[in-house]
Amino acid sequence: NAGVTQTPKFQVLKTGQSMTLQCAQDMNHNSMYWYRQDPGMGLRLIYYSASEGTTDKGEVPNGYNVSRLNKREFSLRLESAAPSQTSVYFCASRERFTYGYTFGSGTRLTVV
Amino acid sequence: AQTVTQSQPEMSVQEAETVTLSCTYDTSESDYYLFWYKQPPSRQMILVIRQEAYKQQNATENRFSVNFQKAAKSFSLKISDSQLGDAAMYFCAYRSAEGNRDDKIIFGKGTRLHILP
Numbered sequence: 001n002a003g004v005t006q007t008p009k010f011q012v013l014k015t016g017q018s019m020t021l022q023c024a025q026d027m028n029h030n031s032m033y034w035y036r037q038d039p040g041m042g043l044r045l046i047y048y049s050a051s052e053g054t055t056d057k058g059e060v061p062n063g064y065n066v067s068r069l070n071k072r073e074f075s076l077r078l079e080s081a082a083p084s085q086t087s088v089y090f091c092a093s094r095e096r097f098t099y100g101y102t103f104g105s106g107t108r109l110t111v112v
Numbered sequence: 113a114q115t116v117t118q119s120q121p122e123m124s125v126q127e128a129e130t131v132t133l134s135c136t137y138d139t140s141e142s143d144y145y146l147f148w149y150k151q152p153p154s155r156q157m158i159l160v161i162r163q164e165a166y167k168q169q170n171a172t173e174n175r176f177s178v179n180f181q182k183a184a185k186s187f188s189l190k191i192s193d194s195q196l197g198d199a200a201m202y203f204c205a206y207r208s209a210e211g212n213r214d215d216k217i218i219f220g221k222g223t224r225l226h227i228l229p
């Protein structure tokens with residue numbers, strides 16, 4: 001099925017560990033995004049990539065890095081996880097001249 | 113910078129009744145898009161309805177309609193004949209029109225809607 005695929009769906013990390021959240025879309029979309037969702041805070045943009053080879057910071061980029069590996073894939077890396085990064089992470093993509101996003105199903109990350 | 117405000121963290125409505133969720137936004141742009149997204153307990157983000165700022169006519173999708181007041185920067189969602197499946201978190205969102213540098217979507221903090229049987 002066409003769409004945005006995120007892996008893993010759930011993850012528990014210890015403080016200081018690193019990990020990479022993977023995101024891939026098969027719709028040939030140009031733009032890809034990473035958001036985090038916290039209770040009472042809505043979705044906040046971490047990083048986005050308007051096209052292959054470009055990335056830009058969003059509202060809450062500290063503690064994260066991203067890689068737009070190719071047009072399909074956009075990964076989010078936590079180099080040294082902190083409890084404040086406990087959240088649900090969403091990847092999304094969009095084709096230019098279309099209106100909204102296609103979202104992945106999210107990754108629930110807990111840092112203990 | 114654009115902002116989106118949802119002033120109602122939670123709302124409840126009786127099944128089959130009508131409910132209106134409020135949203136206001138702030139922008140200096142004249143051309144943009146507004147959205148309502150639904151997030152049920154499954155966590156999936158589902159686009160409910162969208163509105164182009166250049167259109168005066170309010171968007172409608174079956175039981176869902178919006179009241180778009182551009183001058184007041186208000187964008188409310190009306191759900192008619194509420195059903196149990198409408199229970200979810202609802203997010204209001206804003207995006208600049210094409211051609212603007214920042215095409216990212218900005219979300220409000222959400223309104224959790226409960227449907228009472």
